[in-house]
Amino acid sequence: MPESLIPIYIMGKRYEVPEGLTIMKALEWAGYQLIRGCGCRGGFCGACATVYRVPGNFRLQVGLACQTPVTPHMNLVQMPFFPANKAIYDLDKVGSPLETLLQLYPEITRCLGCNTCTSVCPQKLQPMYYVAAALRGDFARAAELSFDCIMCGLCAARCPAQLAPYNIAIFVRRYYSKHMRPKPKHLIERVAEIRAGRYDQALSELAAASEEELKKLYVNREFEKL
Amino acid sequence: MxxxxxxxxxxxxxxxxxxxxxxxxxxxxxxxxxxxxxxxxHPDFRPDGMRPVRVGPNKGQRMQNELVDLLEAYSRIDPERVDLSHIDYDVDVLVIGGGGGGATAALIAHENGARVLLATKLRLGDSNTIMAEGGIAAATQPNDSPYLHFLDTIGGGRFQNKRELVWALVHDAPLVVEWLKDLGAMFDTHPNGDLVVSFAGGHCRRRVHSCKDLSGMEFMRVIRDELWNKRVEVLEFSPAIELLLDEKDRCAGAILMNLETHEHIIVRARAVILATGGIGRLHPNNFPTTNHYGATADGLVIAYRAGARLLHMDAIQxxxxxxxxxxxxxxxxxxxxxxxxxxxxxxxxxxxxxxxxxxxxxxxxxxxxxxxxxxxxxxxxxxxxxxxxxxxxxxxxxxxxxxxxxxxxxxxxxxxxxxxxxxxxxxxxxxxHYQNGGIEIDAEGRTDIPALFAAGEVAGGVQGKNRLGGNSLLDIFVFGRRAGKAAALFAKEVPPPGKLTLEHVRRYHEELAAEGIEKGRVSPLLLPDYTRPEVKQRRYS
The missing domain is CATH 3.90.700.10 (Succinate dehydrogenase/fumarate reductase flavoprotein, catalytic domain)
Incomplete structure (x- = not known):
């Protein structure tokens, strides 16, 4: 370092940073110690949603600061928080899927179908399509389409109908997973065995065994085939 | 490219x-x-990576240099300047940390009737939990049993795990999978609805349950959503910088700091649950880390200063x-x-x-x-x-x-x-990736300090000297649930704490001074500092 420096604009202010850094590392290279706008640093948590423009392109571009490399003359600002609407509900006391959805998020019918949400999703999801699927009552499809959502807030920030697609999506996924997918039999049976104390004695014997005995049992255990 | x-x-x-x-x-x-x-x-065996800590309950034991630096450091506050009569929050259970362990503990304490405050350094959900990809281990399959899960876990931990903790871990594992499923977590399933399970290193059965490769994020966002639904009070960007004790050395709350205004917040609590996660951002042995930005050992530091013993802190994953x-x-x-x-x-x-x-x-x-x-x-x-x-x-x-x-x-x-x-x-x-050790707990998440509980990566003894894949998402939920319940019961049944004090911080400062450790370094760290030396040099003020 520094190999070749390129100019970037952090909230309009010019800094020279090494080419190839992510936006997040460029912010730190410039001297920022981040409080907001920095989380897992691995593309999972949605803390570091960033919008930027490059010269010669009127379009707003988006990315996660921890995942997006800087490019020359990028002019950027982070959006670490967005005050989106979130409905309060009790998942144990909900009605039919669509009825509940419309009750909790009546604004969902305002979706204009403009697909702006898709153009700003840093996860390359298509919120318009999962919102549409939810509105059709196809919760399975909506759950699948929205699964990779990291709830960064960019879609809500840009939605002209003022939906918060990601909050709609988490309600839909939870409803679907809890009420529309059966609980597997093997899980129900194992939980019943554990509640009945079926393994308590065997576990207690292991816990009381000498280290030598444990080592022998450990070395001799059989592996399921890969 | x-x-x-x-x-x-x-x-x-x-x-x-x-x-x-x-x-x-x-x-x-x-x-x-x-x-x-x-x-x-293995980097743990590098002779220069660790040194004995000179103060506190584990005095003389070897730990990672970067951690010892923070244990051999002074408080961020001057105990003489703090007005402990000004109490901002008075609750039954204070949960410190907003990852999987803390959020779970807060939810369960709330369900058990406690008035709960959850304080966290960054946003609710900011944690290593959210970055866990692989999944959660549990013996839910017909060809598997908690017995085998126990053997795998204790062998993987080089037989150093606390046995009662492994017992609790593998016993509760299927219960936790059911609990997450009932909260609406979207597990990978076969077409017939059975749960998909994968291998992880050291497990003799396929037993890791996943939600694609975003398992931790799925669990975290579901539990966070539920905390919001239950309207549990949450303070974000408010890390704990010191625990509070009473005159009998019982834990009685904490001092938080508003990261944005730098104002301090005094919380009195009948019970405190620490769930602050690990130490990856100290970069032991100069390794890069998978850990979240907030993984700076804060909980270890403040608990140690208050007198809690650490276990297996010479084992880093x-x-x-x-x-x-x-x-x-x-x-x-x-x-x-x-x-x-x-x-x-x-x-x-x-x-x-x-x-x-x-x-x-x-x-x-x-x-x-x-x-x-x-x-x-x-x-x-x-x-x-x-x-x-x-x-x-x-x-x-x-x-x-x-x-x-x-x-x-x-x-x-x-x-x-x-x-x-x-x-x-x-x-x-x-x-x-992980701190295998931490604050020593028992099967209900209790530490050596009365009214102080710990759960998740900050706690030690569950994983021994080496954790198996799938066992940490399990750990945070098993011990988050156990600590949440035990703390709520404790708050209900045990009379409230006495007068709040920072006497333990004074004593710790004296111990540091007696060892000749100079003032200058303070802890907890709170945020890693990735500023270049060139920039620091030019900060003249």
């Missing part, structure tokens, strides 16, 4: 050996072979497969579930060198040996070295579409850098 030419040469050799490797079986190491490998190559290329992804987690579904580790010549499903300590040591000692690493243009993780094998073994179905996150993140993991391998090298 993609791989530069010299790396592509090595990929050709890897492709050439694939037919042979598909038939190749590498036997597991004997206990003696394992021990030799660890002693020679290095995950075998951190990304080594592209440079922008250095150290980021590449889930073990890839190996659990057939991806192999391959050196520069296209050869395997270890059974990929050995425990993490062993696999990491084998990779370090392959690269540093045997010089069989693959070199990147930036001088980093690593070995290949042959991801195309997953679709070859499991049918086309498996990578997209189960590892969409990995596929997506590498595609951004022009690497197609369906066709090309990933370059990996060990990266700091």
């Amino acid at each position: 993609g791989y530069p030419r010299e790396m592509q040469e090595s990929i050709k050799r890897l492709e050439a050996t694939r037919p042979f490797r598909l038939r190749q079986e590498i036997p597991r190491l004997t206990p003696e072979e394992k021990n030799r490998l660890l002693e020679q190559f 290095y995950h075998p497969t951190g990304a080594a290329w592209p440079e922008q992804m250095l150290g980021q987690l590449i889930t073990e579930a890839l190996r659990g579904n057939g991806a192999q580790l391959v050196n520069v010549h296209g050869e395997r060198f270890i059974n990929e499903l050995e425990t993490r300590d062993v696999v990491s040591s084998a990779i370090i040996r392959e690269v540093r000692h045997r010089k069989n690493g693959v070199r990147t243009p930036t001088g980093m070295e690593g070995v290949w993780l042959d991801t195309p094998l997953i679709d070859i073994l499991g049918g086309e579409g498996k990578l997209d179905r189960m590892f969409a996150g990995i596929v997506h993140r590498f595609r951004e850098y022009g690497i197609d993991v369906h066709k090309e391998p990933i370059l990996v090298f060990p990266t700091q």
Whole structure:
């Protein structure tokens, strides 16, 4: 370092940073110690949603600061928080899927179908399509389409109908997973065995065994085939 | 972008050996072979990586240098200047930490009738939990049992785990999977609704339950959503910087700091649950880390100052497969579930060198040996070295579409850098991942300090000296639930604490001074500092 420096604009202010850094590392290279706008640093948590423009392109571009490399003359600002609407509900006391959805998020019918949400999703999801699927009552499809959502807030920030697609999506996924997918039999049976104390004695014997005995049992255990 | 030419040469050799490797079986190491490998190559055994701590309950014991620096440091506050009569929050249970363990503890304490406040340093959900890819271990299958899960866990921990904690861990595991399913977590399932399970290193059965490769994020966002639904009070950007005790050395609350205004907040609580996570951002032995920005050992530091004993803090986990290329992804987690579904580790010549499903300590040591000692690493243009993780094998073994179905996150993140993991391998090298030890707890999450509980990565004893894959998402929920319930009961049944004091901080300062440790360094760290020295030098004020 520094190999070749390129100019970037952090909230309009010019800094020279090494080419190839992510936006997040460029912010730190410039001297920022981040409080907001920095989380897992691995593309999972949605803390570091960033919008930027490059010269010669009127379009707003988006990315996660921890995942997006800087490019020359990028002019950027982070959006670490967005005050989106979130409905309060009790998942144990909900009605039919669509009825509940419309009750909790009546604004969902305002979706204009403009697909702006898709153009700003840093996860390359298509919120318009999962919102549409939810509105059709196809919760399975909506759950699948929205699964990779990291709830960064960019879609809500840009939605002209003022939906918060990601909050709609988490309600839909939870409803679907809890009420529309059966609980597997093997899980129900194992939980019943554990509640009945079926393994308590065997576990207690292991816990009381000498280290030598444990080592022998450990070395001799059989592996399921890969 | 993609791989530069010299790396592509090595990929050709890897492709050439694939037919042979598909038939190749590498036997597991004997206990003696394992021990030799660890002693020679595991970073925990580097003589200069650790030193004895000079103060506190573990005085004289060796721990990671970076942690000792923070334990041998002064408080961020001057106890004489704090007005403890001004109480901002008075609650039954204070939960410190907003990851999986803390959020779970808060939810369960709330369900058990406690008035709960959850305080966290960054946002609710900011944690290592949210980054856990592989999944949660539990013996839910007919061919499995908690008995085998116990054996695997304690053997993986080199038989140093606290037995009662392993008992609780494996016993509660299927209950936790059911609990998450009932909260609406979207587990991977077979068409008939049965849960999909994968292998992880050191487990003798397939027992890791996943939600694609975003398991931790799925659990975290569901529990966070539920906390919001239950209207549990949450203070974000408010880390705890000191615990409060009463005159009888019972824990009685904490001092928080508003990270944005730097104002202090005094919380009085009948019980406190620490769930602040691990130490990855201290970068032990200068390794990169998979950990969240907030993983700076804050909970260890304040609990230690208050008199809590730490366990196994000489055991750090290095995950075998951190990304080594592209440079922008250095150290980021590449889930073990890839190996659990057939991806192999391959050196520069296209050869395997270890059974990929050995425990993490062993696999990491084998990779370090392959690269540093045997010089069989693959070199990147930036001088980093690593070995290949042959991801195309997953679709070859499991049918086309498996990578997209189960590892969409990995596929997506590498595609951004022009690497197609369906066709090309990933370059990996060990990266700091987990603190195996922590504050010693019992099966209800109680620490040595009355009214102080701990759960998750900050707690010690569950995992022994080396944790198995899938056992930490399990740990946070099992002990989050247990600590949440025990703390709520404690708050109900035990009379409230006496007068709040910071006497323990004064005593600790005296102990530091008696050892000749100079003022200047303060802790907890709160945020890692990645500012360049050149910038710091020019901050003249």
